[in-house]
Amino acid sequence: MNADLSLYLVTDAALCGDRGVVATVREAVAGGVAIVQLRDKDASDAQTVDLLVELSHAIAGRALLVVNDRLQAAVDARSRGARVDGVHLGQSDASVRAAREALGPDALIGLTANTPAHLDAVRALPPGTVDYVGIGVIRPTSTKPDHPPALGVAGFRTLAALSPVPAVAIGGIGIDDVTALREAGAAGVAVVSALCAVEDPHAAARAFRRAWRGQRPPRVLSIAGSDPSGGAGIQADLKAIAANGGYGMAAITALTAQNTRGVRGVHVPPADFLRAQLDAVADDIEIDAVKIGMLADAEVIRTVGDWLAARRPDTVVLDPVMVSTSGDRLLDSDAEAALLDLASHADLLTPNLDELAVLSGCRVGDWPEALAAAQQVAARTGALVLAKGGHLAGDQTPDALVGADGVIVEHRGARIDTTSTHGTGCSLSSALATLSARGKDWPEAVAGAREWLRESLRAAGTLDVGRGNGPVSHLAGLWQRGALETRPSPDDVRDAWWVSIAEVRADIDALPFIRALADGTLGRDRFLGYLAQDALYLREYARVLAEAARLAPSTQEQAFWAQSAQGAIAGELELHASWLTPDTGTSATTFSAEPSAVNTAYLDHLRAAAFSGDHAVLIAAALPCFWLYTDLGVRLHAGSSGSMR
Numbered sequence: 282m283n284a285d286l287s288l289y290l291v292t293d294a295a296l297c298g299d300r301g302v303v304a305t306v307r308e309a310v311a312g313g314v315a316i317v318q319l320r321d322k323d324a325s326d327a328q329t330v331d332l333l334v335e336l337s338h339a340i341a342g343r344a345l346l347v348v349n350d351r352l353q354a355a356v357d358a359r360s361r362g363a364r365v366d367g368v369h370l371g372q373s374d375a376s377v378r379a380a381r382e383a384l385g386p387d388a389l390i391g392l393t394a395n396t397p398a399h400l401d402a403v404r405a406l407p408p409g410t411v412d413y414v415g416i417g418v419i420r421p422t423s424t425k426p427d428h429p430p431a432l433g434v435a436g437f438r439t440l441a442a443l444s445p446v447p448a449v450a451i452g453g454i455g456i457d458d459v460t461a462l463r464e465a466g467a468a469g470v471a472v473v474s475a476l477c478a479v480e481d482p483h484a485a486a487r488a489f490r491r492a493w494r495g496q497r498p499p500r501v502l503s504i505a506g507s508d509p510s511g512g513a514g515i516q517a518d519l520k521a522i523a524a525n526g527g528y529g530m531a532a533i534t535a536l537t538a539q540n541t542r543g544v545r546g547v548h549v550p551p552a553d554f555l556r557a558q559l560d561a562v563a564d565d566i567e568i569d570a571v572k573i574g575m576l577a578d579a580e581v582i583r584t585v586g587d588w589l590a591a592r593r594p595d596t597v598v599l600d601p602v603m604v605s606t607s608g609d610r611l612l613d614s615d616a617e618a619a620l621l622d623l624a625s626h627a628d629l630l631t632p633n634l635d636e637l638a639v640l641s642g643c644r645v646g647d648w649p650e651a652l653a654a655a656q657q658v659a660a661r662t663g664a665l666v667l668a669k670g671g672h673l674a675g676d677q678t679p680d681a682l683v684g685a686d687g688v689i690v691e692h693r694g695a696r697i698d699t700t701s702t703h704g705t706g707c708s709l710s711s712a713l714a715t716l717s718a719r720g721k722d723w724p725e726a727v728a729g730a731r732e733w734l735r736e737s738l739r740a741a742g743t744l745d746v747g748r749g750n751g752p753v754s755h756l757a758g759l760w761q762r763g764a765l766e767t768r769p770s771p772d773d774v775r776d777a778w779w780v781s782i783a784e785v786r787a788d789i790d791a792l793p794f795i796r797a798l799a800d801g802t803l804g805r806d807r808f809l810g811y812l813a814q815d816a817l818y819l820r821e822y823a824r825v826l827a828e829a830a831r832l833a834p835s836t837q838e839q840a841f842w843a844q845s846a847q848g849a850i851a852g853e854l855e856l857h858a859s860w861l862t863p864d865t866g867t868s869a870t871t872f873s874a875e876p877s878a879v880n881t882a883y884l885d886h887l888r889a890a891a892f893s894g895d896h897a898v899l900i901a902a903a904l905p906c907f908w909l910y911t912d913l914g915v916r917l918h919a920g921s922s923g924s925m926r
């Protein structure tokens with residue numbers, strides 16, 4: 282049996298305390314435990330059978346269940362209808378061959394192995410007798426008082442390398458050991474106290490899961506129908522998963538011929554082939570979350586249910602698609618009861634108002650009725666229910682996360698004014714599965730998915746796809762944040778500008794005034810005339826720069842422009858003081874000069890830019906003065922022969 286052994290809970294009644302074994306297991310499984318071993322050395326056989334029956338109901342196919350040592354209890358519990366997947370035996374317990382014979386070829390049979398000789402013995406057995414070995418203890422632990430010396434991670438690695446079957450690490454494992462053990466070849470980590478003796482086994486299990494998974498993005502599998510127009514079904518799911526940070530995969534339940542205006546046809550491939558798709562993915566890839574969408578008919582539902590019972594990933598979101606936004610049936614009406622059964626495999630259901638009415642059998646005419654129906658469905662299925670208000674009349678689209686005890690969290694929000702709502706349900710449920718697999722709890726996942734969907738709805742119109750109800754813009758957030766633009770760097774832009782004004786600059790260099798300035802032959806009067814104009818220019822330029830400071834988008838830029846304004850005023854004052862004041866022998870008339878026509882035109886250009894109120898426009902007008910003067914100054918200085926003064 283190719284089982285998920287990654288997070289393995291071994292029960293300890295004493296450590297579970299008042300909460301009890303059943304509640305502890307239920308919470309830990311909800312948090313992501315993949316396999317549970319009932320271990321109680323003190324219980325009688327009869328008590329063990331009772332507990333197995335109870336645990337099998339509590340687990341409800343969400344994880345595997347095995348029993349430690351008591352082969353007969355496993356057989357007896359099975360005869361009472363319990364799903365007991367197998368046994369875990371110690372070296373001194375019943376023989377693994379007897380267990381295989383009693384429980385059959387599909388049972389999961391594990392064996393404790395602590396020495397190379399134990400592993401040699403496993404290799405000597407007929408293949409398929411033992412499914413996995415438990416190797417330990419990793420660290421000293423009190424839950425197994427007679428344990429052999431602790432192996433540490435290095436000792437585990439050595440033994441695991443000798444094992445012919447997957448090896449689970451067990452004994453005193455803390456969350457900090459998980460990564461190292463996985464790297465050392467562990468197929469899973471088995472824990473007792475770290476999940477039983479904690480206040481919140483659900484949270485602890487999630488933390489272990491995350492540690493096991495490491496930093497990689499979650500793998501999210503959509504089991505849904507195809508929408509060739511790209512807005513709903515698996516096409517929407519893959520985009521939604523990617524947009525929310527997951528790696529998307531898709532097993533196709535049905536092909537639809539549809540567009541934004543409606544569904545023209547549905548083709549359902551053989552259910553066996555769906556199973557083949559699901560197994561192909563699961564045989565190779567660790568699936569962190571599943572989103573289930575369109576299921577077409579009862580046989581497809583059964584196929585998905587069987588597959589989930591055998592290899593359920595941590596997170597299952599079921600969008601009980603029955604009728605599309607365009608009003609077309611996507612599920613046979615006689616399959617609705619089967620869908621309700623499947624719902625009990627899910628962590629979260631995301632029905633719209635109509636689907637909620639079908640699932641609950643209640644009238645759902647308004648939001649309070651939706652909340653009541655959702656609570657009823659939650660109680661009946663054991664899953665949480667996200668009641669969605671997209672189909673409500675009015676300008677609000679509330680969504681509420683509801684459990685068996687009532688509303689957990691409710692979001693209100695104004696309806697976004699758009700007709701592009703094709704695939705909103707598909708997209709939302711995929712986002713939820715992805716965010717949950719990224720470690721968010723359900724209320725956080727709902728808040729995050731809603732926020733993302735609303736952003737995608739707001740941008741939907743710009744896609745302009747189709748003439749019916751268009752798709753949402755799944756990647757709008759990414760596009761708006763500029764991830765796509767192949768924008769040239771600021772340096773490239775500036776270089777291109779310099780090149781584009783090369784001719785103008787050559788003309789400037791050739792001006793008689795500049796040539797005389799450069800070779801030191803400029804007459805004093807002409808130079809003083811120029812300085813007077815420059816002083817007049819700087820006084821106004823300082824005001825323009827002050828306006829740039831006022832409009833600046835950041836404090837850093839604000840400070841730069843304010844300092845530049847101050848520098849321009851200081852420059853003007855210095856020109857007056859050093860060249861233009863009467864006591865240097867220069868005429869006072871120069872000081873009171875009128876701006877020239879060119880000066881006035883240039884200043885008017887700058888003032889117009891300042892009045893535009895647009896920082897970028899103003900900067901574009903103001904910067905050439907900085908850059909061109911610097912450029913010219915540098916070149917004149919490089920070629921200068923003497924002082925101007």
Ligand SMILES: Nc1ncnc2c1ncn2[C@@H]1O[C@H](COP(=O)(O)OP(=O)(O)O)[C@@H](O)[C@H]1O
Pocket residue numbers: 605606632633634669670671672678679680695696697698699702704705706707709731734735738
């Ligand atoms: N016009 C809208 N503005 C804002 N949110 C919307 C709008 N239409 C649908 N939604 C949201 O889209 C999601 C899907 O809801 P709904 O349309 O009720 O389900 P479905 O698409 O399954 O029929 C919900 O979160 C709902 O609140």
Ligand SMILES: Cc1ncc(COP(=O)(O)O)c(N)n1
Pocket residue numbers: 505506507508513514515537574575602604605606611702703704705706707708
């Ligand atoms: C293949 C497929 N699956 C699901 C939907 C539901 O769409 P919505 O999310 O708008 O309810 C759809 N239209 N097509």
Ligand SMILES: [Mg+2]
Pocket residue numbers: 606671702703704705706
């Ligand atoms: Mg919708």
